Amino acid sequence: MKSSWGTPGMRSTILIQALVVTSVLAVSTLTAQAGREGKGVYKRTCVYCHQTGVSGAPLFGDSAAWQPRIAQGREVLYRHALGGFKGMPAKGANPKLTDAEVRLAVDYMVQNASGQSVPQTSAQRMRVQSDR
Numbered sequence: 001m002k003s004s005w006g007t008p009g010m011r012s013t014i015l016i017q018a019l020v021v022t023s024v025l026a027v028s029t030l031t032a033q034a035g036r037e038g039k040g041v042y043k044r045t046c047v048y049c050h051q052t053g054v055s056g057a058p059l060f061g062d063s064a065a066w067q068p069r070i071a072q073g074r075e076v077l078y079r080h081a082l083g084g085f086k087g088m089p090a091k092g093a094n095p096k097l098t099d100a101e102v103r104l105a106v107d108y109m110v111q112n113a114s115g116q117s118v119p120q121t122s123a124q125r126m127r128v129q130s131d132r
């Protein structure tokens, strides 16, 4: 061993490993951020109908109500949230939201609805809602 840095080959391996670690960290930070932003948008706009079920809005966390909607595919949900669908106003009637923010809010709602595969009783649903 001439130097503590090892051979040039070892050095580039270390460099590549450092790059991989950096990009993995960047991606996980972005994912966490997406979750937070989606929640923020939901709480600012979507909560008014999706927490109360106004005009038949599927309730937050109600997996039975969301299942057939999720089955349409994420793109359809995005389109309906962005452009409006029956009682669902375009962008939740908040035109200030960007398309990306609306998509994040859809992701947040879908995540919370599909997390529970067992149908909930209404008592459980009340508890889940008051927790948030």
Ligand code: HEC
Residues within 6 Å of the ligand: 041, 042, 045, 046, 047, 048, 049, 050, 054, 055, 056, 057, 058, 069, 072, 076, 077, 078, 080, 081, 085, 086, 087, 088, 089, 091, 092, 093, 097, 102, 105, 106
């Ligand atoms: C003024 C009330 C209201 C607000 C605010 C609102 N929604 Fe809705 N939303 C509804 C109603 C009502 C439906 C059910 C429409 C139907 O299927 O009859 C719905 C349905 C949906 C669906 C399912 C669409 C489908 O294809 O089944 C998604 C996704 C959705 N809303 C996302 C959002 C997001 C994201 C926000 C916030 C940016 C939001 N909503 C804000 C009333 C609202």
